[in-house]
Amino acid sequence: MAGCLAKAGYTLVNSLAEADVVVYNTCAVKGPTENRMINFLKLATKDKKLVVVGCLPLINFERLQREVFFDGAAGPALGEKIVDVVEAVLRGEKVLALDNAEKAKPSLNLPRVRVNPVVGIIPINYGCLGSCSYCCVVFARGRLRSYTVDEIVERVKLDLASGVREFWLTSQDTACYGLDIGTSLPELLRAVCSIDGDFKIRVGMMTPNMALKILDELIEAYKDEKVFKFLHIPVQSGDNQVLAQMRRFYTTEDFKKIVNAFRGAFPKMTIATDVICGFPGETREAFEKTLRLMEEVKPDVVNVSKFFARPKTLAAKMDGAAPFSEIKERSSMLSSLASKIAFERNMEWIGWSGEVFIDEQGTDPNSWVGRNFAYKPVVVKSALNLLGTVVRIKISKAFPTYLEGETIS
Ligand code: SF4
Numbered sequence: 219m220a221g222c223l224a225k226a227g228y229t230l231v232n233s234l235a236e237a238d239v240v241v242y243n244t245c246a247v248k249g250p251t252e253n254r255m256i257n258f259l260k261l262a263t264k265d266k267k268l269v270v271v272g273c274l275p276l277i278n279f280e281r282l283q284r285e286v287f288f289d290g291a292a293g294p295a296l297g298e299k300i301v302d303v304v305e306a307v308l309r310g311e312k313v314l315a316l317d318n319a320e321k322a323k324p325s326l327n328l329p330r331v332r333v334n335p336v337v338g339i340i341p342i343n344y345g346c347l348g349s350c351s352y353c354c355v356v357f358a359r360g361r362l363r364s365y366t367v368d369e370i371v372e373r374v375k376l377d378l379a380s381g382v383r384e385f386w387l388t389s390q391d392t393a394c395y396g397l398d399i400g401t402s403l404p405e406l407l408r409a410v411c412s413i414d415g416d417f418k419i420r421v422g423m424m425t426p427n428m429a430l431k432i433l434d435e436l437i438e439a440y441k442d443e444k445v446f447k448f449l450h451i452p453v454q455s456g457d458n459q460v461l462a463q464m465r466r467f468y469t470t471e472d473f474k475k476i477v478n479a480f481r482g483a484f485p486k487m488t489i490a491t492d493v494i495c496g497f498p499g500e501t502r503e504a505f506e507k508t509l510r511l512m513e514e515v516k517p518d519v520v521n522v523s524k525f526f527a528r529p530k531t532l533a534a535k536m537d538g539a540a541p542f543s544e545i546k547e548r549s550s551m552l553s554s555l556a557s558k559i560a561f562e563r564n565m566e567w568i569g570w571s572g573e574v575f576i577d578e579q580g581t582d583p584n585s586w587v588g589r590n591f592a593y594k595p596v597v598v599k600s601a602l603n604l605l606g607t608v609v610r611i612k613i614s615k616a617f618p619t620y621l622e623g624e625t626i627s
Pocket of ligand 1 (some may be wrong): 353
C-alpha cells in the first residue's frame with residue numbers, strides 16, 4: 219500500500235501530525251489484538267481522514283462501526299486499490315470497500331516501500347483450506363488462492379535486484395500452497411532455490427494435516443542450503459479430543475511424526491509451534507497432555523495464546539470454556555515451561571561457530587541481530603553498520619529467546 223500511494227504521488231510522512239490521511243492496517247486474529255486495534259483507532263485525531271483496512275473490518279465490522287469514527291474501511295491485501303480509497307476519502311466520501319474483500323489477490327509486482335530493506339515478504343497464497351472452529355481469519359482471508367510459481371519467482375528476482383537477501387514466504391498455511399493451481403510448496407521451493415544469488419528463504423507457518431501430505435518431498439526441498447532449517451507448525455493442543463473439537467484434522471501423533479521427520483533430517487532444526495490454552499471443553503487433564511507434549515517434543519519457540527471466542531466462529535457457540543482465571547493459570551504454566559525448554563535448547567548452541575546473516579538492527583545502535591542456518595536469532599555487537607552482511611561468529615551466551623555471539627575471522 220505504501221508503495222502504491224507513493225507511486226500515485228502521495229508523500230509518506232513519519233508522524234500523525236504531518237499527515238492528511240491516516241491508514242491503519244489492522245489485525246484481529248485474537249481478542250486482545252482486536253481490543254488494542256480499537257483502542258488505537260479511538261485515539262486517532264479527528265482532524266485527519268481515517269482509513270481502516272486489513273482484517274478487522276471483515277472480522278468485526280459491527281464493533282468498528284459502533285466504536286470508531288472513520289472515513290474509509292476496506293479489507294486486507296488491498297494492493298493498488300488503496301489509492302482509490304484514499305482519493306475518495308479526500309473528496310469527502312465515506313468509503314466502505316468490503317464486498318468480496320476476502321477474495322483479494324493483488325499483483326505481486328506492485329511497487330513497495332519495504333519495512334526492512336534486506337527482507338522480502340512474499341505472500342505465496344492467501345486463504346487456506348481449513349475450517350478451524352476457533353478461527354476468524356477465514357472470514358478475512360477466505361479460501362485458498364495461490365500465486366503461480368512463475369509470479370513468485372519473478373518477485374524474488376525483482377527483490378534480489380533491489381538488495382533483498384532474506385525472503386519470508388508467508389501465508390495462512392504454506393503447506394496448502396498451490397493445491398488450487400496444480401502445484402505444491404516443495405515445487406515452489408525447488409523453483410525459488412534454483413534462482414542464482416546469495417539469499418535465504420524462511421518458510422512461513424503450516425498446518426500439520428497439510429504438511430503431512432507433502433512431508434517427504436518437503437524435507438527434500440528443505441535440504442537446499444538456501445532454506446532456513448526452521449519450521450513453524452502450530453499444534454494448538456496436546457489432546458486429540460480437543461484437536462477434533464478445534465476441527466484441526468490431525469492428531470498429536472501426526473504432529474510428532476512431522477517434527478521427528480524434520481529433526482531426523484536436520485538435527486539442529488528450529489521448531490516453532492503455537493498453542494491455545496482454555497479451548498471450550500479442554501479439561502485440566504487435556505491441558506496436562508499439552509504440557510507433556512511440549513516436554514516430549516521440546517520446541518524452540520511456543521507462541522502461547524489464551525482462548526478468546528472470536529465473532530461468528532463455531533467455538534464461540536461452544537460450552538465448557540474454563541473460567542478465565544483458570545485459562546490465565548494454564549497459559550502462564552505453559553509459558554514458563556516453554557521458556558525453560560527454549561533456554562535448554564539454546565544452551566546447546568554455546569560454542570557453535572558459523573555464519574549469520576544480519577537482517578535487523580538490535581535494541582541499541584551497536585547491536586545487530588543475525589540469523590544462522592537454523593534461523594536462530596544471534597545478537598552481535600559492532601560499531602559498524604552490519605545490516606545485510608554475513609559475519610562469522612562464535613556463540614558465547616544463550617538466553618530463552620536469543621543467542622549472543624562474538625565475531626571471528
Ligand atoms: S488453517 Fe485454520 S487456523 Fe489457519 S487460517 Fe485456516 S481456518 Fe484459520
